[in-house]
Amino acid sequence: MLAAGIDAAITVFGGFGLAMRLADDKTSGTYWTYVAICFFGVSFVHHVLGAVLFRATVGKFLLFTRVVREADAGRPRFWRAVQRWLLGLTWLPLQPIWSWLGNDGEPYEDGCGLRYVRSKDLRR
Template sequence: MRRYLAVALDCYLCLVTAGLLARPYVDTAAVPEAVGLLIGPVFAFSFLNQVVLTAVVGGGAGKLIMGIRVIRLPDAGRPGLRRLVRRWLYGLCRVPLQPWYVLRSYLAGPGVLPLSTFWTSGHNDPVGLRQVRHSDLTAHRNAAAGYL
């Protein structure tokens, strides 16, 4: 539940920030220009939040507020920029299409494609990253260092 709230908070903060920046210019722009004025900052802030902020402090704004960190598997270290960019691109391309894949599998009939092919539990990350609670990560690092 915490992960979903963190994602929702990330989306909300990104949209509000982009909307506040584009607001003075949207009133005088035509509809296609207004859409462009909104989409550009949304992608820019999404990249800054999901890639740059995660590389620097271990999580985006929503994840930090919810007490979640993004780690690399299997050593629980900080993820590199390449993995973070791949994860961001995966989120932009694959995750919004999840409902379409589920609907398509239902319409294709039973036994064609299992739902687990398209709808995962959230623990499987295609680039080898995982979201964990900060307190669990601290306990793991203390145990690995020999502090109990």
């Protein structure tokens, strides 16, 4: 949860910061359009490219966790990382409903053939 919180903070602050730089002196509607585009852009770069290039987002890196393929613990492939990112975008708004229904756990755990593992377990 801490890694997800760090990653969310990066997306929120990065998205707002980038939108403020790009939408300087624009109307309110244009500003919020920039905010939405920047949120998705920062989130995509952070979660997809970070996973593919470094096997981790910043939050996962700080907590010594890596994203690997479930089958062979290899580096995630681009399209699998994109699928996992899109799956996460659907999970975020559905999480309160899932909890309200009394379900435990995360229905998307190990989604798209990718898993989170501790860094020290990869060395074995």
